Amino acid sequence: MPVSVTMPRLGESVTEGTVTRWLKQEGDTVEVDEPLLEVSTDKVDTEIPSPAAGVLTRIVVGEDETAEVGSELAVIAGEGEQAGAAAPQQQAPAEQAAPAPQPTAAAEGTAPEPAPQAAPAPSAAPAPAGEGTPVTMPALGESVTEGTVTRWLKQVGETVEADEPLLEVSTDKVDTEIPSPVGGTLLEIKVAEDETAAVGAELAVIGAAGAAPAAQPEAKPAPQAEAKPEPKPAPQAEAKPAPAPAATPGVSYNEPAAEAEVAKQPVQAEQRAVPPAPAPTAQAPAAPAPGAEAAGYVTPLVRKLAAEHGVDLASIKGTGVGGRVRKQDVLEAAERAKAAQAAPAAAPAAAAPAAAAKPAAKPQPSAKRGTTEKLTRIRTAIAKRMQESLHEMAQLTTVIEVDVTRVAKLRSQAKDSFQQRHGVKLSFLPFFALAAIEALQSYPIVNARMDLAGGTITYPEAEHLGIAVDTERGLLVPVIHNAGDLNLGGIAKRIADLAERTRTNKISPDEIAGATFTLTNTGSRGALFDTPIVPSPQSAMLGTGAVVKRPVVVNDPELGEVVAVRSMVYLALSYDHRLIDGADAARFLVAVKERLEAGNFEAELGL
Incomplete structure (x- = not known):
C-alpha cells in the first residue's frame, strides 16, 4: 500500500517548511529512515527521513516550494508494489525508455536490424548521464539568500559518494561544506570557484556511476586527466617524506619556536626535491601516507599545491571546515618558509643570537606587507x-x-x-x-x-x-x-x-x-x-x-x-x-x- 510522506512539525511555532533539495528522485529505491529530502524553516534546516522502504513513485512538492505542516510531500510504494510503480514511471519519460530509439532505427534502415539493437545501448547511457542529479545551493540560514563557492573538493569526471563533501560555500554568516546528494560521477560544474549563486541555484550535475565513461569523452575531463597533473606531485611529494617523519614528533602549534622549526622544514624539502627525481618513485607511496594521516583528509588540489611548494601538510593547522587544510593555508605556509629561508641567511652574517631571534618575529607581519588580497564575504x-x-x-x-x-x-x-x-x-x-x-x-x-x-x-x-x-x-x-x-x-x-x-x-x-x-x-x-x-x-x-x-x-x-x-x-x-x-x-x-x-x-x- 502506498505510503504518504508528509511535512513534519519541526518546531513549536513552525507552521510550514520549504523543500530545499530532494535527495532521491522519482523511481529511486529508498530504505526506512534513509534521508529523503531537505527542508528549511525559519528556525532550522534538516533532513526528512523516509517513513517506509520502497520506490519513490511521485514527488508532490518540488524544490524551493513551500508546504504546510502535515501536507503531502511525496508518495512511496511498498515493497510488493515496486514493480508496478516503476513501470509507469519508465513509460512516462520517453528518453529513458529503450523502445523510443528502436523505431527511429527501424525507420532509418529496415534491412540491418542488428545495427539498431546496438544503437539503443549507447543512447541509453548518455541519457541518464546528461540528465543526472542537480546539486543546488542549499538554504544556509533564514536570512541567507546567496553563497559563494570557495572551493570544489571534486572535479569533473571524479566519482563521489552520497553525503561525501563536494564543495565549500561561504556566506556572510558561515563557511560550510555541501555534501553530494547522491553517489555517482561529477558530470558538470556550473558555478566556478569565487562565483556567487542564489539559494536554490544549480551548482553542478551528478550522473550515475555507469555514466562516467560517457561523460568523459563528451566534455573535457579526459584531456584534463591526460594533462599529467598527477605525475608532477609524485616526484615532488617524494622529497617531502624525508623531512616529514622528523618534523611531526616535535611539532607544537602553540609555540613560536615550533613555528620556526616547521617553517624551516619545508625549505629542506625544496632543496631535496630537486636532485632525486626518478629514484625515490618507489618510496613515494609509502612515505606520504603518514603525513596525510597526520594532516587529515585533504583534496588532491591542496596536496598537489603542497608538493609544488615543498610544504609539509602534517605541520599545518588547517583553518577550513572541521580543521581541514585549505589552499590558503598551504600558500601562507609557503610564504613563511620563504621568510624563514631569508632569516637564517641574515643570521650568520650578524653572528649574534639576539640578531637571529629578531627575524623570527618579523615573518608574520612581513608576509602581507606590500600585498593586496581579496575581501572575504564575512x-x-x-x-x-x-x-x-x-x-x-x-x-x-x-x-x-x-x-x-x-x-x-x-x-x-x-x-x-x-x-x-x-x-x-x-x-x-x-x-x-x-x-x-x-x-x-x-x-x-x-x-x-x-x-x-x-x-x-x-x-x-x-x-x-x-x-x-x-x-x-x-x-x-x-x-x-x-x-x-x-x-x-x-x-x-x-x-x-x-x-x-x-x-x-x-x-x-x-x-x-x-x-x-x-x-x-x-x-x-x-x-x-x-x-x-x-x-x-x-x-x-x-x-x-x-x-x-x-x-x-x-x-x-x-x-x-x-x-x-x-x-x-x-x-x-x-x-x-x-x-x-x-x-x-x-x-x-x-x-x-x-x-x-x-x-x-x-x-x-x-x-
Missing part, C-alpha cells in the same frame, strides 16, 4: 553592517566604573570547584552577562528595537544575548537564546561552547542570528574601554574593559575614606539615542554596577 558583510549601523542610528556611549573586588574574590574561591562541576573555566564574563541580563529585564527599553518608518517600538519577550567572538575570519556574534532562563553556570557553559564552535567554524547560521542585545569583552585584549558600534536592528551594546587593580578611595565604616587596592573595570554602553535616553542608559548601567559590586553570587557558585 569581512565585506561586517564592513557594510557597521557602516549602515552608524548611518541609520544616532549612537552615543556612556561609560561607568565598577568595583568588582567582591566578584574577584568569589571567583578566586570557586574557580576550581566550578570547573569540576561545569567543565568550563570561570571568567569575569559570565558575571557581566548575568548582571546585564537582569538589568535588561528591569529596563526593557535597552532590549527593544525601533521601527522609525512604521512608528513602532518592539519589546522582545526574551533576552537573546549576543557574545562577540574574535576569530581568524573576523568578529562573529553567536547568540545565547533565552539567556534570561539560565543561571551563572548555564551562561558560562553556553559562552564557552559557542565561542569554541565559532572559532572552529562549527557554528550554524541560526546560532548567530536573532540577538536583541550584545556583549563584547574588549578587556580580553587589555583595553580599558572602547565605544562599541551597535549592530542593527539592536538598540544597545555593552562593552566590558579589562579588570585591573589600582588604588581607589573607598568609604570604610570605621576608618572613613581610605585608599585601598581594588579590582576595577570600565563598562561602556553604546546605544541608539533616538530610542534610549541618556537617563535610561544611566539607570541600566547603575543596575549592572550595583549587582556586580554587591557580589551576591554565593548561591550561584555553591559557596
Whole structure:
C-alpha cells in the first residue's frame, strides 16, 4: 500500500517548511529512515527521513516550494508494489525508455536490424548521464539568500559518494561544506570557484556511476586527466617524506619556536626535491601516507599545491571546515618558509643570537606587507553592517566604573570547584552577562528595537544575548537564546561552547542570528574601554574593559575614606539615542554596577 510522506512539525511555532533539495528522485529505491529530502524553516534546516522502504513513485512538492505542516510531500510504494510503480514511471519519460530509439532505427534502415539493437545501448547511457542529479545551493540560514563557492573538493569526471563533501560555500554568516546528494560521477560544474549563486541555484550535475565513461569523452575531463597533473606531485611529494617523519614528533602549534622549526622544514624539502627525481618513485607511496594521516583528509588540489611548494601538510593547522587544510593555508605556509629561508641567511652574517631571534618575529607581519588580497564575504558583510549601523542610528556611549573586588574574590574561591562541576573555566564574563541580563529585564527599553518608518517600538519577550567572538575570519556574534532562563553556570557553559564552535567554524547560521542585545569583552585584549558600534536592528551594546587593580578611595565604616587596592573595570554602553535616553542608559548601567559590586553570587557558585 502506498505510503504518504508528509511535512513534519519541526518546531513549536513552525507552521510550514520549504523543500530545499530532494535527495532521491522519482523511481529511486529508498530504505526506512534513509534521508529523503531537505527542508528549511525559519528556525532550522534538516533532513526528512523516509517513513517506509520502497520506490519513490511521485514527488508532490518540488524544490524551493513551500508546504504546510502535515501536507503531502511525496508518495512511496511498498515493497510488493515496486514493480508496478516503476513501470509507469519508465513509460512516462520517453528518453529513458529503450523502445523510443528502436523505431527511429527501424525507420532509418529496415534491412540491418542488428545495427539498431546496438544503437539503443549507447543512447541509453548518455541519457541518464546528461540528465543526472542537480546539486543546488542549499538554504544556509533564514536570512541567507546567496553563497559563494570557495572551493570544489571534486572535479569533473571524479566519482563521489552520497553525503561525501563536494564543495565549500561561504556566506556572510558561515563557511560550510555541501555534501553530494547522491553517489555517482561529477558530470558538470556550473558555478566556478569565487562565483556567487542564489539559494536554490544549480551548482553542478551528478550522473550515475555507469555514466562516467560517457561523460568523459563528451566534455573535457579526459584531456584534463591526460594533462599529467598527477605525475608532477609524485616526484615532488617524494622529497617531502624525508623531512616529514622528523618534523611531526616535535611539532607544537602553540609555540613560536615550533613555528620556526616547521617553517624551516619545508625549505629542506625544496632543496631535496630537486636532485632525486626518478629514484625515490618507489618510496613515494609509502612515505606520504603518514603525513596525510597526520594532516587529515585533504583534496588532491591542496596536496598537489603542497608538493609544488615543498610544504609539509602534517605541520599545518588547517583553518577550513572541521580543521581541514585549505589552499590558503598551504600558500601562507609557503610564504613563511620563504621568510624563514631569508632569516637564517641574515643570521650568520650578524653572528649574534639576539640578531637571529629578531627575524623570527618579523615573518608574520612581513608576509602581507606590500600585498593586496581579496575581501572575504564575512569581512565585506561586517564592513557594510557597521557602516549602515552608524548611518541609520544616532549612537552615543556612556561609560561607568565598577568595583568588582567582591566578584574577584568569589571567583578566586570557586574557580576550581566550578570547573569540576561545569567543565568550563570561570571568567569575569559570565558575571557581566548575568548582571546585564537582569538589568535588561528591569529596563526593557535597552532590549527593544525601533521601527522609525512604521512608528513602532518592539519589546522582545526574551533576552537573546549576543557574545562577540574574535576569530581568524573576523568578529562573529553567536547568540545565547533565552539567556534570561539560565543561571551563572548555564551562561558560562553556553559562552564557552559557542565561542569554541565559532572559532572552529562549527557554528550554524541560526546560532548567530536573532540577538536583541550584545556583549563584547574588549578587556580580553587589555583595553580599558572602547565605544562599541551597535549592530542593527539592536538598540544597545555593552562593552566590558579589562579588570585591573589600582588604588581607589573607598568609604570604610570605621576608618572613613581610605585608599585601598581594588579590582576595577570600565563598562561602556553604546546605544541608539533616538530610542534610549541618556537617563535610561544611566539607570541600566547603575543596575549592572550595583549587582556586580554587591557580589551576591554565593548561591550561584555553591559557596
